[in-house]
Amino acid sequence: MVLCEEGNNESSYVVCVIESLKKKITSDRFGYIKKRIEENSIKLSPITQQSYNLSKNRQTTSTSSSTDLVSNLLTKRRDDVLCAVDSREASPDDDESDNSQDEGSSTVIVGGNLSSKNSDGVTNFLPCMWSDGMTGLFGLYALRIFNISNQRMQEDQSVLGRRRIYYDTNCGEALICSDSEDEAVEDEEEKKEFKDSEDRIIRMTIQECGMSDAVLDTLARDIERAPADIKARYEILQGEKPEGSSKKVPELTVKMEDMYGDKDLDAALDSFDNLFCRRCLVFDCKLHGCSQDLVFPTEKQPALSSSDDGTPCGIHCYKLASKPDAIMAIDSHLPVDVEEPTHSLDNARNQIGSNKKKLGSSGQKTKSQQSESSSTARASSESSESEVQLISNKSPQHSPGLSKHKIGTKGGIKKSTNRRIAERILMSVKKGQREMASSDSNSIVNGCLWPRDMKLRSDTRNVIKDSVASSQYNTQSTRSSRKKDVLQMENNSSFADAQSDSMEDTNNEHSATDGCDSLRKEECVDENICKQDPHSRSWKVIEQGLLLKGLEIFGRNSCLIARNLLGGMKTCTDVFQYMNYIENSSASGALSGVDSLVKGYIKVSQNVQESLPRLPLRKESVSQPCGDGTLGVPNQRGDNYECRNMKLLLKQQQRVLLGRSDVSGWGAFLKNSVGKHEYLGEYTGELISHKEADKRGKIYDRENSSFLFNLNNEYVLDAYRMGDKLKFANHSPDPNCYAKVIMVAGDHRVGIFAKERISAGEELFYDYRYEADRAPAWARKPEGSGAKDDAQPSTGRAKKLAH
Ligand SMILES: C[S@@+](CC[C@H](N)C(=O)[O-])C[C@H]1O[C@@H](n2cnc3c(N)ncnc32)[C@H](O)[C@@H]1O
Incomplete structure (x- = not known):
């Protein structure tokens, strides 16, 4: 000093x-x-x-066998992404590349092998480009099913909540724009610590x-x-x-420890592993709950066949259910930290909770303990990344790498821990089997839902109740802009339709034990299905839809399908049994509706060459026409009504082209002609709060270009920065299309449908249904037109509204 x-x-x-x-x-x-x-x-x-060592080992292994898909994994993934980006940039005007926007919105980026087109010309694995150019950085790690849940902006990420950042019209640089004096003052006054x-x-x-x-x-x-x-x-x-x-000097040291002690590398890595959402690229993602398990095409198992290395994906894995002895093998197979399967968000959240607890109690732990726990956590997390291959990659060449990894991981584990895990899994499996047996017999005797279905049912009901309650709330409301802004669902036949479409039992709010018929219309669309095998009986239509998607993405891999698409709904064993049931059902006539679709996918997926990255299937080759009675439901409205959810889910949409509009700027045009009520496509965008939408809306209104669509009383879709081409459809008071909010797999989504027969090449218009007091001049209803505006006056920004 x-x-x-x-x-x-x-x-x-x-x-x-x-x-x-x-x-x-x-x-x-x-x-x-x-x-x-x-x-x-x-x-x-x-x-x-x-x-x-792992990477080196893979490299060595791959040199010895050309069939190893994981050769030089890191370089390969990087190259794949670069290739995909290049191929996209190379053909901006290509007709097919037009479609990439459509496909992009439902694109699943699965690590490497982002093939842009298959031989059928169906684009499937294209990267979703982030407007901020983040793809290069995160594309490798992102599993993004943009269409299914869109993207929810967290409140704490709110553009306005922080520094009022807006994006300029070129979708590039951010504009810093303080549009609220109050908030600016608030920020200034914030006390400096x-x-x-x-x-x-x-x-x-x-x-x-x-x-x-x-x-x-x-x-x-x-x-x-x-x-x-x-x-x-x-x-x-x-x-x-x-x-x-x-005491001056010791205090200094202690203080330093206090100041930086919590910035522990392990804690940071744990947080990243466990809390960073690889879909939304944010920490503590509210939408997905936690980081998602990553899936790469190399994980895709072909037919569940002999070369399976027997590694179970969790306690509900079919491998355990069919062969309980295999549990003993878990001792050497499961990553150390895997205590619960990752089948449900709840589990995942619990895991986060426990991880958080671990972090929270780090002060009581010794450093070495911390280090051990975190590195095992990392190991398990890594297993979700590249080592997921452990589960699925059956190539014998890969096994050495696998065992190496296991050995490495195992090094720090006491045998007693392994035994405890194995015992716990054994107990869970036995318990699961008991429950399965009893619920199965219950369901046979009483003809009612399985317990798991009951839970889902009640969850679903809550969602519906919420929707209905909120819609009632909205229709009554004169209190705030938001309330008036959102769908008038109850009075609005469209939403009632939407609900009855997928959730027929909304009105049957009796007890859950009122009998399966009334409660299960949704999942047992086909009464015949109810009478069939229990595996089929307990599958809801949306679950079947997800299974189809899973078969398309992962092939016949129950572990990956269950974990990635049916988490919280079906276990790996359920998926496996159902696929077996479908496959073993003899005559094609014995299967109806979605079951035969599933069978089609299973069949085709078995034929897909194992060595290739995922080959997208042509949907047309396996899909069956709807509304012809194959789903076992009479064609109630004669307009393919009952297929809407499935069409949205499966993205069976029309080709839409972008062109100069007759009315304003760009417009959306139909490539092929369609009939009345045909599903055209989805209006997708960022999922943001109403508060956020109002703030963005101010800017959009200034630019006289708004892509906001009122989804429900919680969220607004903002297609400004990302969305399908249908976002360019312009407004008309006398349109040829209409927009509808539909409940799909528990999410509200917006479908655009043909209001009448539309010829090829026609521009698409729908009524934005802006509220009278907020509608811009071009969207105002002519005086004395007699058009009744059912929207309530409000104070927020203008947003499109569904029918
Ligand atoms: C969702 S965008 C539609 C695509 C838009 N034409 C474009 O080029 O980006 C909505 C915007 O298009 C314009 N628009 C849509 N319909 C219109 C109409 N009938 N007359 C004038 N402008 C319209 C308005 O500026 C509106 O904010």
Whole structure:
């Protein structure tokens, strides 16, 4: 420490003291950081070494066998993404590439092998481009099913909640735009916290030089606060730590530990592994609950056949259900930290909870414990990334890598832990089998739902209740813009339709045990299905739809389908049994509706060459016409009504082209002619809150270009930055299309349908249904047109409304 001489000038003495304190703090800080870097590099070295070994091992293995898909995995993934991006950029005007926007919105980016087109010309694995150019960075790790859940902006990410950032018309640079004075003031007034280092300078300087005005002034100048604040802070500090009790040098060290102790590398990595959502690319994603397991095409198992390495994907894996002895093998197969299957979000959340707890209690743990737990967590997380292949990759060449990994992981595990895990899994499996048996018999005797179905049913009902309640709320409401803004669902036949479409039992709000017929119309669309095998009976239409999608994406891999698409709904065993049931059902006539679709997919997926990356199937080759009675439901409205959800789910949409509109800017045009009520496609976009929408709307209104669509009383779709081509459909009071909010797999989604027969090449219009008091001139209904506006007056921004 520099020695300061007390002289006449008190102020320069104080400055000298402060400077020397700062130097001391800085050097302590450097020392501490250096120490932590060294510690962390020691901790990291086994991990990096292990990754290096794995990668090296794969490389060696792949040289010995050309069939190994995981050869030089890291380079391959990088190259794949670059290729995909290149191919997209190469053909901007290509007709097929037009379609890529459509496809892009439902694209599943599955690590590498982002093939842009298959031989049938069906584009499937194209990267969703982030407007901010993040694809290159995150594309490798993102599994994104944009269409299914769109993208929910978190409140804390709110553009307005932070710094009022908007995006310019070129979709590129952000505009910083403060449009709310109140919020700006609020931000300014936010109290600045004192840093630990500032606290120490205040305390030590005053202890050294006293608390004269000159000292306070100098400190105030240095720390950029008011002298009164410095004084108040010192008093607080004194209250926290009575004078005289502080021992200067040790305190400094302890303080450093406090300051940086929580910035532990393990904790950070744990957070990343467990809390970072790889779909939305944010931490603590509310939509997906946690980080998603990653899936790569190399994981895709072909037919469930002999070469299976027997590694179960979790306690509900069909491999365990069919062969309980296999549990003993888990000892050497399961990643150490896998205590629960990742079949449901709940489980995942629980896992997060426990991880959080682990982090929270890190103070009680020793460092080595922390290190061990986190590296095992990482190991399990890694298993969700590349090591998911462990589950599915059956190539014998890959096995050595796998076993290496296991050995590496196992190194830090005590045998007793393994035994405990195995015992727990054994118990769970037995319990599961007991429950399965009893619920099965119950369902046969009473003809009612399985317990799991009951839960789902009640969950679904809650969702519906919420929707109905909120729609009632909305129709009654005159309280706020939001309430008036959203769908008038109850009065609105469209939403009632939408509900009855997928949730026929909304009105049957009796007890869940009222009998299966009334409750299960939704899942047992086909009464014949109810009478069939229990495997089929318990499958809802939406679950079957997801299974179809799963077969299309992963092939016949029950582990991956269950985990990625049917989490919380069906287990791996359920999927496996159902697929077997379908496959073994003899005559094609014995299967109806979706069952035969599933069979088609199973059949085709078996034929897909195993060595190729996923080949997208032509939907037309396996789909069957709807509304012809194959679903067992009379064609109630004669307009393919009952297929709407499925069409949305399966993206069976029309080709839409982009062109210069007859009315304004760009417009959407239909490539082929369609009949009345035909499903044309989906209006997709970012899923944002109404608050966010109102804030963005201000900017959009200024630009006279809004892509906001009112989805429900919680969310608005904003297609400004991303969305399907249908977002370019313009408004007309006498349109040829209409928009409808439909419940699909528990999500509200917007479908655009033909209001009449539309010829090929026609421009598509629908009525934006802007509220009268907010509609721009071009969307106002002509005076005396007699058109009744059922929208309530409100104060928010104009948003499109469904019928
Ligand atoms: C969803 S965008 C439709 C695509 C738009 N034409 C474009 O080029 O981006 C909605 C915007 O298109 C314009 N628009 C849509 N229908 C219109 C109409 N009938 N007359 C004038 N402008 C219209 C308005 O500026 C509106 O905000």
